[in-house]
Amino acid sequence: MLIACETEQRLEIEVYETSAGGNKLTNINEFATAHTNSQIRILPEEKYQRIxxxxxxxxxxxxxxxxxxxxxxxxxxxxxxxxxxxxxxxxxxxxxxxxxxxxxxxxxxxxxxxxxxxxxxxxxxxxxxxxxxxxxxxxxxxxxxxxxxxxxxxxxxxxxxxxxxxxxxxxxxxxxxxxxxxxxxxxxxxxxxxxxxxxxxxxxxxxxxxxxxxxxxxxxxxxxxxxxxxxxxxxxxxxxxxxxxxxxxxxxxxxxxxxxxxxxxxxxxxxxxxxxxxxxxxxxxxxxxxxxxxxxxxxxxxxxxxxxxxxxxxxxxxxxxxxxxxxxxxxxxxxxxxxxxxxxxxxxxxxxxxxxxxxxxxxxxxxxxxxxxxxxxxxxxxxxxxxxxxxxxxxxxxxxxxxxxxxxxxxKYIRPGAVRIGFENSDDSLMVTAVKNPDNSIAVVIFNPEETVKHFQLELGEKKVNIKISEMALQTIVIPAVNYKIDQ
Missing domain, CATH: 3.20.20.80 (Glycosidases)
Structure with missing residues (x-):
């Protein structure tokens, strides 16, 4: 079972985006802080197939x-x-x-x-x-x-x-x-x-x-x-x-x-x-x-x-x-x-x-x-x-x-042996999937086919972060294992 750390509430992530606007697996380091009512919540306890x-x-x-x-x-x-x-x-x-x-x-x-x-x-x-x-x-x-x-x-x-x-x-x-x-x-x-x-x-x-x-x-x-x-x-x-x-x-x-x-x-x-x-x-x-x-x-x-x-x-x-x-x-x-x-x-x-x-x-x-x-x-x-x-x-x-x-x-980011995990997505215009990799990192792939920028809050346990995905874009968000501990 994965338990979110309580000492730090911000979710540390790496974001890579490919978009119609020209990004090609581009590492995105700055995120808009615009308010959003959209959430993508990752549920590692829900486990599905092994990749x-x-x-x-x-x-x-x-x-x-x-x-x-x-x-x-x-x-x-x-x-x-x-x-x-x-x-x-x-x-x-x-x-x-x-x-x-x-x-x-x-x-x-x-x-x-x-x-x-x-x-x-x-x-x-x-x-x-x-x-x-x-x-x-x-x-x-x-x-x-x-x-x-x-x-x-x-x-x-x-x-x-x-x-x-x-x-x-x-x-x-x-x-x-x-x-x-x-x-x-x-x-x-x-x-x-x-x-x-x-x-x-x-x-x-x-x-x-x-x-x-x-x-x-x-x-x-x-x-x-x-x-x-x-x-x-x-x-x-x-x-x-x-x-x-x-x-x-x-x-x-x-x-x-x-x-x-x-x-x-x-x-x-x-x-x-x-x-x-x-x-x-x-x-x-x-x-x-x-x-x-x-x-x-x-x-x-x-x-x-x-x-x-x-x-x-x-x-x-x-x-x-x-x-x-x-x-x-x-x-x-x-x-x-x-x-x-x-x-x-x-x-x-x-x-x-x-x-x-x-x-x-x-x-x-x-x-x-x-x-x-x-x-x-x-x-x-x-x-x-x-x-x-x-x-x-x-x-x-x-x-x-x-x-x-x-x-x-x-x-590149979903490795053999990864296990697909659950998520909740409040924005039906976005397609989402998520896995937990063998190294305990989590990879979340998000696809925005719309011609408008989307803002959403990504949540894992008590940690969260606001993210922007470009119009007509695909993002892979890597959540390093440091964001949570594994309960043995």
Whole structure:
């Protein structure tokens, strides 16, 4: 239990703000003393989920671009994501075999009917993804977890013999389970530990556009229960986390009902992975709450998100704060789903979703590509998207978009092992979340989407302080442990 010290009533804090007005994780030292009727009260005794981490993804596209930059700019970007002075990413993702953000289609097992995977090789990753991960590992003081996801099995294992769509043929279920085990071993030989796997990226498909492979919830559960789980267990890899589903939240209820139907079906699943593409603003809190209640001891991790279907705006901070972006659903969503895909503010989309996820039991949140070029690629399908860092490899230039700073508000100050804690917020126009970190500091993240400055009083026990947050801004407030003592 946390008890506020009585000797000093002023709450000592550190405040970092990113705003449409130009702040970029700026340390704010002066606060307005204007009277306010708004309060945010922190309640450390209310405890929720333990945080796994925050971060982004090692893709071939990002790694390929880093290889084209000067060593100085390559280091600058990796430091920005992984160093103590940077965003301190702690949870990451990468792809198994190729994905749309690869330069071409490829598989680690290209030889048809190689049932024992005698020709398995990760050679494709040795020049780009693996060096990227290794440099990040050297840069990160605390280390980070890696979740690996396949977009598809090699075509020869599928009923349509194609990279896109189709299903895994039952006769290859054991071979595909072996594929995961060999991948883990191959990366281990490179000095890289894989923390977790998702069984299949977007098992419901992606419109038959790029690498994909379809599973129903029942098929995926049977594959994990009877093939993947037992295979990893038999090979001494039972500590590798297996996350099911790995797609948008609107279908979450059916998937968790199936995966966690009983002890046998849920035995090898360590949790559920989700994406955000079903809406530019809706968090689907009921679905997230349901998933947690169905399996409260399991992970619930957001494994992919990005500003999709947009070409990045180069060195134009203002665009990332304006309501101009459109996603795939703006053009292609069924008419009844169009309201879920309005024009939106990119920074708002990230801030709103991460806070909303945290407040509904999500314990990890992973962005998609860490680095893309001015076109929003490279991407073999020309599926252009935005990343927090954009580069021009021809001119060796780097642009840190406002999205980089938005993500850092969470990854830098909310550390793995933190516990989300309660709060009371009297201003409904502000979004708030709070955690207690392993070092006993408290981090409070506040998002103000309004076009007016907001004043509020932050309270912890008997201590309090008046704070101002700029219009259209995100703040992380760090409350050092010196503000209270821990009752043993």
């Amino acid at each position: 796994t981490g925050f971060g982004g993804s090692f893709t071939e596209a990002s790694a390929h671009l880093l290889n084209q930059l000067s060593q100085e700019n390559r280091k600058k970007i990796i430091d920005a994501y992984f160093s103590e002075s940077g965003a301190r990413y702690s949870l990451t993702r990468t792809h198994i075999n190729s994905c749309d953000f690869s330069l071409k289609n490829y598989s680690y097992a290209p030889i048809a009917d190689d049932m024992d995977l005698q020709h398995f090789s990760i050679e494709e990753d040795l020049q780009d993804i693996i060096p990227f991960i290794k440099q990040a590992m050297k840069t990160s003081k605390d280390g980070f977890k890696i979740v690996s996801s396949p977009w598809t099995a090699p075509p020869w294992m599928k009923d349509n013999n194609d990279w896109v769509g189709g299903k895994l043929l039952p006769k290859y279920y054991d071979t595909w389970a072996l594929f995961f085990a060999k991948y883990i071993d191959a990366y281990k030989q490179q000095g890289i530990d894989i923390w977790g796997l998702t069984v299949e990226n977007e098992p419901l498909g992606n419109g038959n556009n790029w690498e994909s492979m379809h599973f129903t919830a029942e098929e995926m559960t049977a594959f994990v229960q009877n093939h993947l789980g037992p295979k990893l267990e038999a090979e001494g890899k039972g500590d590798i986390k297996i996350l099911g589903y790995d797609q948008n939240r609107e279908h979450l209820k059916h998937w968790v009902d199936t995966m966690f139907a009983n002890e046998a079906s849920s035995k090898y699943f360590d949790g559920t992975a989700i994406h955000w593409y079903a809406s530019t603003f809706e968090v689907f809190p009921e679905a997230l709450q349901y998933a947690h209640q169905k399996a409260p001891e399991k992970y619930l991790i957001q494994t992919e998100a990005c500003v999709d279907a947009e070409v990045p705006k180069w060195k134009d901070d203002a665009w990332y704060w304006r309501k101009e972006a459109t996603d795939w659903g703006w053009d292609w969503a069924p008419e009844h789903e169009k309201p879920l895909h309005p024009k939106y503010v990119p920074v708002f989309r990230y801030a709103r979703d991460i806070i909303g996820c945290l407040n509904n039991w999500v314990d990890g949140w992973i962005d998609w590509n860490m680095v893309l070029d001015k076109q929003g690629g490279p991407n073999w399908f020309k599926n252009w998207c935005v990343a927090p860092v954009i580069v021009d490899p021809e001119k060796d230039e780097v642009y840190f978009t406002p999205l980089y700073y938005t993500l850092a508000h969470f990854s």
